[in-house]
Amino acid sequence: MPILEVKDIHKRFDRSEVLKGISFSLEKGDVLGIIGSSGGGKTTLLRCINFLERADKGTISVNGKVIFDADQHDLTVEQQRENQLNFGLVFQQFNLFPQYTVLENVELAPRLLKRYPDAEIRERSMSLLKRVGLDQKIDRYPCQLSGGQQQRVAIARALAMNPSILCFDEPTSALDPELTGEVLKVIRELAEAKMTMIVVTHEIAFARDLSDKIIFLDHGVIAEEGPAKQVIDNPQKERTKAFLNAIQK
Amino acid sequence: MVQEVMLRLCAGFVKTIELFLLTLAGAIPLGLIVAFGSMSKFKPLKIVVRFIVWIVRGTPLMLQLIVIYYGPGLLFHQNIWGMGTSGRFTAVMVAFIINYSCYFSEIYRGGIESISKGQYEAGQVLGLTRRQVFFKIVLLQVIKRIVPPMGNEIITLVKDTSLARVIAVYELIWAGQTFIKSDGIIWPLFMTGIFYLVFSGILTVLLAKFEKKLSYFN
Ligand SMILES: Nc1ncnc2c1ncn2[C@@H]1O[C@H](COP(=O)(O)OP(=O)(O)OP(=O)(O)O)[C@@H](O)[C@H]1O
Numbered sequence: 052m053p054i055l056e057v058k059d060i061h062k063r064f065d066r067s068e069v070l071k072g073i074s075f076s077l078e079k080g081d082v083l084g085i086i087g088s089s090g091g092g093k094t095t096l097l098r099c100i101n102f103l104e105r106a107d108k109g110t111i112s113v114n115g116k117v118i119f120d121a122d123q124h125d126l127t128v129e130q131q132r133e134n135q136l137n138f139g140l141v142f143q144q145f146n147l148f149p150q151y152t153v154l155e156n157v158e159l160a161p162r163l164l165k166r167y168p169d170a171e172i173r174e175r176s177m178s179l180l181k182r183v184g185l186d187q188k189i190d191r192y193p194c195q196l197s198g199g200q201q202q203r204v205a206i207a208r209a210l211a212m213n214p215s216i217l218c219f220d221e222p223t224s225a226l227d228p229e230l231t232g233e234v235l236k237v238i239r240e241l242a243e244a245k246m247t248m249i250v251v252t253h254e255i256a257f258a259r260d261l262s263d264k265i266i267f268l269d270h271g272v273i274a275e276e277g278p279a280k281q282v283i284d285n286p287q288k289e290r291t292k293a294f295l296n297a298i299q300k
Numbered sequence: 301m302v303q304e305v306m307l308r309l310c311a312g313f314v315k316t317i318e319l320f321l322l323t324l325a326g327a328i329p330l331g332l333i334v335a336f337g338s339m340s341k342f343k344p345l346k347i348v349v350r351f352i353v354w355i356v357r358g359t360p361l362m363l364q365l366i367v368i369y370y371g372p373g374l375l376f377h378q379n380i381w382g383m384g385t386s387g388r389f390t391a392v393m394v395a396f397i398i399n400y401s402c403y404f405s406e407i408y409r410g411g412i413e414s415i416s417k418g419q420y421e422a423g424q425v426l427g428l429t430r431r432q433v434f435f436k437i438v439l440l441q442v443i444k445r446i447v448p449p450m451g452n453e454i455i456t457l458v459k460d461t462s463l464a465r466v467i468a469v470y471e472l473i474w475a476g477q478t479f480i481k482s483d484g485i486i487w488p489l490f491m492t493g494i495f496y497l498v499f500s501g502i503l504t505v506l507l508a509k510f511e512k513k514l515s516y517f518n
């Protein structure tokens with residue numbers, strides 16, 4: 052059974068339909084890469100999956116259990132929060148909490164939601180920060196870190212709530228080119244450790260190496276999908292070819 | 301003579317401080333309620349609140365004092381403020397608190413609206429409740445941003461307290477001025493200026509300290 056099953060997601064803003072029926076599934080431990088031109092709906096799709104937007108139509112299931120159904124309106128806030136915690140999201144702009152140190156950023160949510168005993172939270176947070184290579188900077192504030200370091204903290208913070216599926220929305224596009232490598236390395240290590248992930252990115256080479264499967268999202272529809280190397284190296288659709296040509300120039 | 305002047309000035313100054321502190325104690329929380337009203341998703345409430353804020357900020361505090369003190373008596377033929385000094389003092393407090401709530405509310409609103417949507421969303425995807433997001437993530441960032449403009453308003457309030465005398469509340473300047481008539485001396489009035497300077501000077505230092513305390517993040 053796939054860990055994630057997204058069925059027929061539609062989303063409309065005012066007049067324009069931004070997602071026109073998106074369906075895909077993802078196996079546990081796999082990485083899904085999402086590519087596509089600007090305005091294609093990639094961010095909107097991630098936001099729907101993470102409950103930041105409410106899809107107008109469609110369902111989302113995790114491990115066979117429906118956690119979102121656009122036709123169902125009677126979910127309590129509590130239930131919705133619990134469902135949403137199947138996912139973690141790393142933002143393009145990091146969105147760290149500026150008044151908290153690196154360690155506090157990572158520990159804030161588990162502490163407030165009393166996910167684990169305090170000692171365990173500390174232990175887990177430290178090991179997450181070690182994993183992203185920031186265990187020497189736990190007392191720094193976000194403003195004292197480089198963009199790459201901030202993004203790595205954001206990854207640790209998202210992992211602290213132990214999501215089943217971690218989503219990234221262009222995690223390196225707000226970074227200076229020389230800082231993207233350190234973030235991509237962390238994501239690659241997570242993939243090797245069999246973390247289930249959805250990665251929206253413009254880094255085509257990275258998407259190709261990292262992903263098991265790639266979706267090319269264009270104007271709100273999945274224009275092409277398939278194994279990563281096939282979609283990138285040998286695209287079938289004209290739209291995919293045109294996009295890849297344009298971006299790789 | 302000097303001693304008597306100082307005693308009287310101190311009595312006036314106590315009243316000034318009282319006006320100052322009570323206004324802050326009322327307007328700081330009430331301003332937050334007004335701010336939430338002015339940001340309400342419920343349109344009629346938002347419009348009404350913003351209209352009131354506009355009127356209060358667009359007319360002199362002096363005028364508001366007079367209207368609030370004399371208005372009810374003239375309209376309903378009864379003095380709702382009660383007799384004598386304490387009645388006048390209550391009316392002054394009401395006028396000051398309403399006036400400053402409106403000023404503070406605009407500062408709060410500016411502060412709250414300046415926080416990026418990403419901060420709320422980051423909290424939300426971590427599973428925090430709206431309340432937790434506001435109190436644990438947003439609030440301190442808002443406080444940091446509003447300290448400088450609040451500081452300006454608070455210093456203005458120190459001086460605005462002197463307006464209370466238009467409805468005969470015996471505050472600092474009045475205390476100083478009485479000596480011109482009774483003894484023909486003006487130095488007590490200058491002395492009041494020194495009181496104000498010292499008081500606002502102390503506040504300026506305290507506010508700067510507080511601002512510094514929050515400078516560890518941005
Ligand atoms: N809150 C919103 N209100 C109205 N329109 C929106 C909103 N969010 C997104 N859109 C529109 O939906 C479309 C898809 O936007 P989206 O951000 O999902 O694209 P994207 O594929 O992530 O693009 P990019 O590569 O530039 O990040 C765009 O035309 C955008 O203007």
Ligand SMILES: [Mg+2]
Binds near residue numbers: 093094095220221
């Ligand atoms: Mg986007």
